[in-house]
Amino acid sequence: MLHHTQREIRYNFEYDRRLRACFIGAGGHAYRNVYPTFRYAPVDLIAICDLDAARAKGFARTFGAERTYADHAEMLAAEKPDVVFIVTSYDQDGRVQATRLARDAVAAGAHVWMEKPTAASRQEVEELKALSERSGRRIMTGLKKTFFPAVEKLKDIIASPEFGTLSSLVVRYPQAIPPLADRADLVAMQSFLDHIYHPGAILHYLGGEIDRASYEWTPVTGASVATLRFRSGAVGALHLAAGQSGSAPLERIEAIGEGSHAIVENGCRLIHYRKARLPAYGRAASFIQPEESAALIYEPEFSLGQLYNNNMFTLGYVPEVLHFCEAVLEDKPLTKGTLDAAVEIMKLFDFYRTTEAGQTRTL
Numbered sequence: 001m002l003h004h005t006q007r008e009i010r011y012n013f014e015y016d017r018r019l020r021a022c023f024i025g026a027g028g029h030a031y032r033n034v035y036p037t038f039r040y041a042p043v044d045l046i047a048i049c050d051l052d053a054a055r056a057k058g059f060a061r062t063f064g065a066e067r068t069y070a071d072h073a074e075m076l077a078a079e080k081p082d083v084v085f086i087v088t089s090y091d092q093d094g095r096v097q098a099t100r101l102a103r104d105a106v107a108a109g110a111h112v113w114m115e116k117p118t119a120a121s122r123q124e125v126e127e128l129k130a131l132s133e134r135s136g137r138r139i140m141t142g143l144k145k146t147f148f149p150a151v152e153k154l155k156d157i158i159a160s161p162e163f164g165t166l167s168s169l170v171v172r173y174p175q176a177i178p179p180l181a182d183r184a185d186l187v188a189m190q191s192f193l194d195h196i197y198h199p200g201a202i203l204h205y206l207g208g209e210i211d212r213a214s215y216e217w218t219p220v221t222g223a224s225v226a227t228l229r230f231r232s233g234a235v236g237a238l239h240l241a242a243g244q245s246g247s248a249p250l251e252r253i254e255a256i257g258e259g260s261h262a263i264v265e266n267g268c269r270l271i272h273y274r275k276a277r278l279p280a281y282g283r284a285a286s287f288i289q290p291e292e293s294a295a296l297i298y299e300p301e302f303s304l305g306q307l308y309n310n311n312m313f314t315l316g317y318v319p320e321v322l323h324f325c326e327a328v329l330e331d332k333p334l335t336k337g338t339l340d341a342a343v344e345i346m347k348l349f350d351f352y353r354t355t356e357a358g359q360t361r362t363l
């Protein structure tokens with residue numbers, strides 16, 4: 001299987017065909033992680049819009065956009081972009097600004113790439129899906145975790161016959177949930193909504209749809225552990241490890257098959273424990289496995305000025321933007337960051353929002 005990570009990357013100016021792009025939002029994340037991806041994507045950045053005109057101008061100078069706006073409707077009408085990138089934030093009431101901006105961009109005839117969260121409710125995601133189907137415009141959410149090279153490779157391992165059937169999947173991610181009484185309040189839930197997209201995307205990408213779940217929660221830090229059953233029959237756990245040290249790697253993923261398993265630690269260290277030949281218990285003098293069943297370890301080197309050891313690639317930022325651009329340019333369906341994936345993540349969000357600790361619910 002050939003992933004983006006195993007192919008050669010082209011520089012922006014080397015593409016023959018580039019998409020006419022507008023960008024809504026000149027904020028911190030966009031500056032650090034989204035505008036810089038265009039160096040490696042078929043994108044012609046025509047115009048930038050931010051409510052703060054000075055920021056839009058500063059970004060335009062830095063990233064080479066021709067014009068700036070403080071009103072997105074004006075920009076869409078004047079520029080008629082092929083695609084719109086949206087990286088905005090939350091309204092005062094906790095609603096997601098990008099949801100309505102995406103509707104406006106599609107109404108103006110553009111395909112949309114937007115940061116997560118797609119929306120603050122499952123219903124709004126379903127409305128976007130209906131809009132996308134009606135208009136034939138693609139709407140993609142940046143589910144970057146599904147583009148991490150280590151996570152893509154883990155998916156390949158899970159799909160390989162030697163791994164067996166995925167039997168269990170465990171994800172750890174540090175995130176608090178407020179007390180149940182506060183969970184109807186989108187402002188109190190903003191941090192949770194913002195972050196559930198990350199472990200939620202991993203669980204859906206690797207394990208498929210979740211059928212039922214329950215969880216336990218501690219008021220000490222807001223940490224929780226959920227037990228999950230996937231439709232496939234696999235079981236899983238989501239440990240939302242609020243309270244862990246801020247100096248530690250955030251995440252760990254463990255996928256277990258039948259006599260074989262693999263771990264992604266810190267997003268970029270993958271260990272594949274292949275099916276082993278077990279020596280006789282109590283008699284084996286060596287722990288060394290023959291080469292064909294030895295563990296495989298993948299991790300980037302940090303010596304060369306390469307692309308693969310840059311966070312633009314290890315964290316999936318360029319690959320997720322390329323996935324969108326290629327779907328538009330080649331008229332192909334999106335397979336990742338889809339609205340269907342966002343619906344599944346919103347089911348998980350609703351589960352935590354409305355379920356008491358200790359109860360089992362069908363999602």
Ligand SMILES: NC(=O)c1ccc[n+]([C@@H]2O[C@H](COP(=O)([O-])OP(=O)(O)OC[C@H]3O[C@@H](n4cnc5c(N)ncnc54)[C@H](O)[C@@H]3O)[C@@H](O)[C@H]2O)c1
Nearest residue numbers: 025026027028029030049050051052087088089115116117
């Ligand atoms: N995937 C990731 O790694 C990752 C990391 C951090 C943040 N994010 C996501 O990125 C988004 C932005 O986060 P941030 O911290 O950069 O926020 P931010 O507040 O720094 O930036 C948001 C910008 O959007 C602008 N904006 C809002 N409404 C607008 C409108 N109608 N028209 C034009 N501009 C408008 C604001 O003026 C602001 O400059 C969030 O959705 C967040 O979840 C993703």
